[in-house]
Amino acid sequence: MSVMRPLRSVGLVGYGAYIPRYRLPASEISRIWGGDEEGTVAFKSVPGLDEDTVTIAIEAARNAVARARIDPVLLRAVWIGSESHPYAVKPSSTVVAEALGVGNACLAADLQFACKAGTEALQAGIALVGSGMAGYAMAIGADTAQGRPGDALEYTAAAGGAAYIVGPAEAGCATLEGSYSYVSDTPDFWRRPGQNYPRHGGRFTGEPGYFAHVLSSVRSLMEGLGRSASDYRYAVFHQPNPRFPERAARQLGFKSEQYSPGLLANEIGNAYAGSSLLGMSAVLDIAQPGDRILLVSFGSGAGSDAFSWLVTDTLPKRQSLAPTTRAYIERKTIIDYATYLRLRGQLVMH
Amino acid sequence: MSLASSWRTRKFRLGFVGEICPQCHAKLFPPRDICPHCGGPAKEPLAFSGHGTVYSYTTMSVAPRGFEGQTPYVAALVKTEEGPLVTAQLTDVASDEVFIGMPVEMVTRHINEEGDDGIINYHFKFRPELAAAAKH
CATH class of the missing domain: 3.40.47.10 (Thiolase/Chalcone synthase)
Incomplete structure (x- = not known):
């Protein structure tokens, strides 16, 4: 099969990242569960008590809009790929669109395909803009991933997201x-x-x-x-x-x-x-x-x-218009396993 | 927060949208029907920049219903760049790191939820300014 290309050339006119500030060292998980941290990651990002896929997506999307320097009303689609949408039924994308100030004449949907859901949204955005149906489309991949306590996935299941605005190639950063x-x-x-x-x-x-x-x-x-x-x-x-x-x-x-x-x-x-x-x-x-x-x-x-x-x-010209990914990585607070459990809502309060 | 209240206030809660009075040009937050400065109707939305400084603050150790799981947290009066004083939670900061005059910026965060099967409420909060980070 041939490579996919849109009818109209498209580019990324804006991009933005967001990573929560909390970091859990792998050594904390192996301290509790006695597992082997060799070969896994040194730290994973952990969302704060008031963060979820929607809030992560909002900040990444605001950074993308800041770099694109466009009125959010011009966005004709907001698509979010995630495996941790806060609702089973009710879109994350409409909350994010409302927070951005996107108008009502907009497509909005949540996509699910494990870790590929964000780039699936990007493919859809490319197709929408590349077909001429829309001037700009936003694609977001964001997650607050979960791993079973003690499982190998607990070492790596982290939180963060990035947003991309697809637009005409002549206005693109890439x-x-x-x-x-x-x-x-x-x-x-x-x-x-x-x-x-x-x-x-x-x-x-x-x-x-x-x-x-x-x-x-x-x-x-x-x-x-x-x-x-x-x-x-x-x-x-x-x-x-x-x-x-x-x-x-x-x-x-x-x-x-x-x-x-x-x-x-x-x-x-x-x-x-x-x-x-x-x-x-x-x-x-x-x-x-x-x-x-x-x-x-x-x-x-x-x-x-x-x-x-x-x-x-x-x-x-666009790189310094919003915080860099590295700035979010370096903004970190190391936490222990007990704090991690609290932030992940594992403590029964009533 | 009732469903009706949540829906009615969505633009101001999520996007930090206030108003500018069409008569006297005063910037208003939260949005309201009548301008408190000139008494005329205030209907023109204005998206606030989200930047401000901490005017005063307190640490909440005994929280109202719905916020028990969040203690200790900081509630602050934030002097916005546009002028109005706004009450909001601070986030991503420990209470002993906060000071009067601290530059802060608006973020939209989860604030509470109506039980396990109810609506999730999102709201503006403020956190220490990240502007310096953008220069990395």
Whole structure:
């Protein structure tokens, strides 16, 4: 199948990140549960008592609007990908749109595809703007991910999000060269209705899940565009831990200086639908005109979206219009396991 | 907060939207029907910048119903850039870090919920200004 390209050229006209300030060290989880923290992340971000996917999305979206320098009324879609929407039924996206001051003539929906839901929203935004149906569309990936206490996922399940405004290529900080999506029915991770925690399919997580989908989407995209790893200044991967993206990047021919700037997992954990999009925002904070960026998501269930972006002369003028991803990473308060339980609402108050 | 109140106040709670009086141009927060400065009708919405400074504050150790799980938290009077004094919670800050004159900015956060099956209320709060962080 060929690379996907919209009829009308599109670009990212604004982007914004948000990461909560609290950090739980892996050593705190192994202290309580006696597990092995080797090979996992050093810290994961934890939402405050008053934070959820909606509040994370609002701040990331405000930063994106600040960089885009557009009236939010011009947004014709607000789409949020997450596996932790606060309501089972009632959209997060309408709350976020209202907070931004978006008008009523707007599409709004919540998407669910594990960690790929944010880039799925981005694909939809590209299609909406690229078809000429809308001038601007906002795509957000945000999560307050949960892991069962003591489970391997508890070390990494984190919180954060990033927002992107898709608009005409001529106004973009980065223009889209093409994208490729690759999905299959793979039982690597799931959560049934009414369940507090997800389950994972053990051996399906690595080879049949992450690697099969990520490698397939990237290889198809690069082949379709006639590109090789050396054409890219940066490569950003979904990062459930630091090991998976490093291994995938090396298999695809990328070097450390290409994938390290967008690899945040060791400092903040896995922000699920926000994970690869936060890596992308960290790279956009430092990229220069002419840089080419590969963005690759992965979502369990399973699928991967790969995008090729080319940075324009507009980006340097937008980078300082909102807090950088690094600024949020460095704004941190280390917490212990008891505080973590309180912030995650695990203490019964009545 | 009742459903009706939650719905009616959504723009001011979520977006920190006040008003500007069309007669005397006074900036008003919260929005109201009559301008307290000139007595004329006040209907023109104005999105406030969200920037201000702490005018005064107190630490809440005994909280009203619905806020018990949040103690201790800081409630403050914030002098907005536009002028009006606004009462709000401070967030992302320990009570011993707050001082009068502290630069703060508006964020939209979860404030309470109507039980496990009720509506979730979001509201403006203020946190220490992140502006310096943007220069990183």
